[in-house]
Amino acid sequence: MNGKLYGVGVGPGDPELVTLKAARLIAGCDRLAFPSSGDRVAYTIACGAVPQAAQKPVLELELPMTRDAQALEYSRQQAAEQLAACLEQGEQVVFLTIGDVSIYSTYTYLQTLVRRMGYAVEMVPGVPSFCAVAARLGAPLVEGGTPLHLLPASYAGTEQALDWPGTKVLMKSGRSLEQVAQALHRRGLGDKTQAVEQCGLPGEQVYGCLEALEGQAHYLTTLVVTD
Known part of the structure; x- marks a missing residue:
């Protein structure tokens, strides 16, 4: 059976603002995903809130911060295919994002692509x-x-x-x-x-x-x- 992709908002920075649902999904997932660019803020927050997070396999995705439309489209498609490969193996994958997942988040673009590939997806809100x-x-x-x-x-x-x-x-x-x-x-x-x-x-x-x-x-x- 295929896995499921969760877009999880981990709040703005304070680990105590990570929601109970986010913490449960992070603790129970098979893999954590997040952009390789930046300083891994969302991952650091998750590790501060959920001790098990640091032991989870991770998928760091190349998602450059650019306004080049072609570069964005290519990187998002590549990232979606990497996520799909994990889901095809039955993994439960949590994509971490700072703040709330519905507000200016890279995840929403990936969710659209992964859903089109036929996989289950879910958005989990966080403190904006x-x-x-x-x-x-x-x-x-x-x-x-x-x-x-x-x-x-x-x-x-x-x-x-x-x-x-x-x-x-x-x-x-x-x-x-x-x-x-x-x-x-x-x-x-x-x-x-x-x-x-x-x-x-x-x-x-x-x-x-x-x-x-x-x-x-x-x-x-x-x-x-x-x-």
Whole structure:
């Protein structure tokens, strides 16, 4: 019988924020999968929450962080085929992703491909990074009828979205911080911007305003902009 692929969100960084279901699946799976690029953050979180994780066989997938459409399509197809090979052997495979699996996650692309190949898949939610960031800042994201906008900081259209009413959350802002900061300052939003860098991880830093953050920032930096 074929195995099953689980996309499991392990939360933003603190191992104590890994859900009970995620921990159970990680402990009981045959193999853990995650991108080979980066610093294995999701795997480190899983190992901190589930002692058995460090003894599991792993599948590190080549999934480059690029906007080259052809390169992305090729790498995702190759990764899906590697996952399918494990599933064909009856393995229960857990693909680890930071935060929640449904929010800007590589897993969703792989799930589509693997499902088309005829294998069972399941998404397991995790604590989203922006919720942990709000808790770390000690302030609500929204109240009453205030809208909430989730924005990928490095993509076209994000600057225009800064004009929308409500709270704006800019995710993974580190690599585009200079451009984002300029756009925020042009709108007089520097003092209304707070940030957390590497929330829940050893390098965590909290910033009460944009000016305190400006400079080199980690990729996993979340900005919260209020009206």
